[in-house]
Amino acid sequence: MTSKPFWDAITDTPTSYVREPEGAHPPADFPPYKSTQRRHPKEPLVYLPQSITEITGPALGSDRVAEGDNDLTRQHEGEPIGERIIVSGRVLDTEGKPLRNTLVEIWQANAAGRYRHKRDSWPAPLDPNFSGAGRCLTDDEGRYSFTTIKPGPYPWGNHHNAWRPAHIHFSLLGRAFAQRLVTQMYFPGDPFFAYDPIFNSIRDEDARKRLIADFSVHDTRPNWAQAYTFDIYLRGPGATPFEEAY
């Protein structure tokens, strides 16, 4: 590694996070997704060099995660209806280094595509045995694992006959404010991919594919659960010439 200026030897963490190229994330203004219209800034973003406030981050551990929080099928008396699945993977930085002990939070609809939320008006049944939220901390290799049921697709009001592809929401704290990420994980082969403006707001096809989990026959557990794997990459150490000149 030659990027030592971006690395703090005492804390063994970066002192600066790489700036992502144009198109790494969806644009703030994406007309096919109508709700972006009034919710994107029209003024240009102001460049913020990363100081200690941006390279530090919260340590939400035992105050946020309890034993069993990563099993969404065991939060009630009975088991939820649906296809039982294991979703696991690693949280890494862009150098491939695992992020240990970092919080992963997920939430999702039930097997019928209904969220347990007062403002979800889609008339599909709620499941008394499914809340739809889970949490865990990554292990020393950056691994996380959830047991849940496969969420269903559901209609929404964006355009005529709009349906969201089945997805699980993911929230990653990383270890620095600069690494914070909220995203969605999709399932391979979903027929709604072509028609979903949220998925397609990521203009680069390879980037879109990074949000699709892989089916894993290797991790599938006999007579128990199908398995999907989903690795997540957060920004790693690096800097821009602009920042070096600062």
Next chain:
Amino acid sequence: MIFPTTPSQTVGPFLSIGLPWAEGEYVVPEGTPGAFRLGGSIYDGAGELVPDALIETWQADPAGRFADLHGHGGPSELEGFRGFGRSGYEEGDGTWSVYTVKPGPVPWLDGRMQAPHIDVSVFARGMLHRQVTRIYFADEEEANAADPVLGAVPAERRSTLLAQPTDDGYRFDIRLQGPDETVFFAV
């Protein structure tokens, strides 16, 4: 950079299922000396309240130290200091709120001190990626005038980053778009 980053997607309208929790608004424990409420309203480009946003805050303690996992700058010694706040509601009314203390000064890249500030992430349905802003305090005029980040913001827009004192703390409204649009940063 060997691997490209995972792209962002919207937090969606139902984030309250997974993200806010009862203690999440408490950056410091109840009863911490000097603690106050910091919050305000969130508006869209039509001037309408945004009821389904998630606001997260990150800050130093009054001594300028962080509750950082890795100990950058030395760990905070303030009892129960989390440094992180999260505000979001199942049936929101377009406001946000956390319970916190005023952060102390922390260093800039060249060793000068920055004015007291709090980093903020804004998430909502209709936002495909978070927006980042900073809260400064209107009653820190001297420190604000010397702050390198505020100094890089066009003068006529700086007031959007200033929290105003109220009876029980500070008010900071967030305008996602339109006249008096909040300054958002590229981190």
